[in-house]
Amino acid sequence: MIVLYGIHLTVTGTNGTTDSDKAEVIVNCPHTGGEKCHDGEDAITCNVPFNRAGFYVADVILANDGKEGAWGLSVSPSSGMNEGGFNGGAILKENGGMPGFITFQLTKREAVSLTPYEYTGKVSLLTVKVEKQDVNTHERTLIYSKEMSSGTRFTTQPLEPGYYVVTVYSQSDSPRGVSGISINASSMLGSVNLGGWLDTTGVGFGAFYIANPQEVKLALLSGKNYSDIGARGQIVLNVYYQDDDGNRQLYWTNYEQ
Structure with missing residues (x-):
């Protein structure tokens, strides 16, 4: 949440006289939300008040002295549908290693548009898998597995309502890169889970839509959770x-200096 502070300034001239006493500066201070956060073992869970509807972008950064590995971010609004789709990205593990992933839930039968990306230009071919996951047993059924070039759009056949997981892999002989995935459909719920690999040189990210002002649960997982x-x-x-x-303004952070 951005807190606005109005600061009244008295502006003086070079001779020390008052030129103006009407100037005002607005300082934007990102709210850290610490009073509603719970730090568990390798997990940070925060209930964050989002006071305006719209698009938000989250980035996840590992400190320079951290150990690279898997991470996940859960964004759970209390109400509302998604508009404009979801986007997610992570370090693309070399040699077909751990994929980047993003989930979505359809409320009605429809086709879904998918576009994978690789941002470094080092990886020419990606493997994209779409699986339907049983919400009770968590077992997954493979729906699609396709080799795709970065930026190639693919539209599925109509998918049944339910919970889906999309993963993006490198090939068995690929170097490390940075992957992304864009997903769009008209009947997706507002909640999303995303993640993948993270090292100290790159950034994980996700983009999502908040339909109306509300409190949103954010859960960042790492360490023993994987x-x-x-x-x-x-x-x-x-x-x-x-x-x-397309301009971005820092809204919330868990980082406290």
């Missing part, structure tokens, strides 16, 4: 509000 491959060390989560022109 057995022995979880990222370890200080992980910073920043959330930005993105306006219609």
Whole structure:
């Protein structure tokens, strides 16, 4: 949440006389939300008040002295549908290692648009998988597995309502890169889970839509939540509000100096 402070300034001329006493500066201070956060073992859970509807972008950064590994971010609004789709990204593990992932839930039968990305230009071919996950047993059924170039759009056949997981892999002989995935459909709920690999040189990210002002639960997982491959060390989560022109303003962070 951005807290606005109005500061009254008295402006003086070079001779010390008052030129103006009407200037005012607005200082934007990102709210850290510490009073509603719970730090568990390798998990940070925060109930963050989002006081305006719109698009938000989160980035996840591992401190320089951290140990690279897996991470995940859960964004759980209390109400509202998604508009404009979801986006997520992570370090693309080399040699077909741990994929980047993003989840979504459809409330009605419809086709879904998917576009994978690789941002470094080092990885020419990606493997994209779409699986439907049973909400009770957590078992997954493979729906699609496709090799795709970065930026290639793919539209599925109509998918049944339910919970889906999309993963993006490198090839068995690929170097390390940075992956992304864009997902769009008209009947997706507002909640999303995303994540993948994280090292000290890159950033994980996710973009999501908040339909109306409300409190949103954010859960950042790492370490033992992913057995022995979880990222370890200080992980910073920043959330930005993105306006219609694409400009971003820091809205919330778990980082306290």
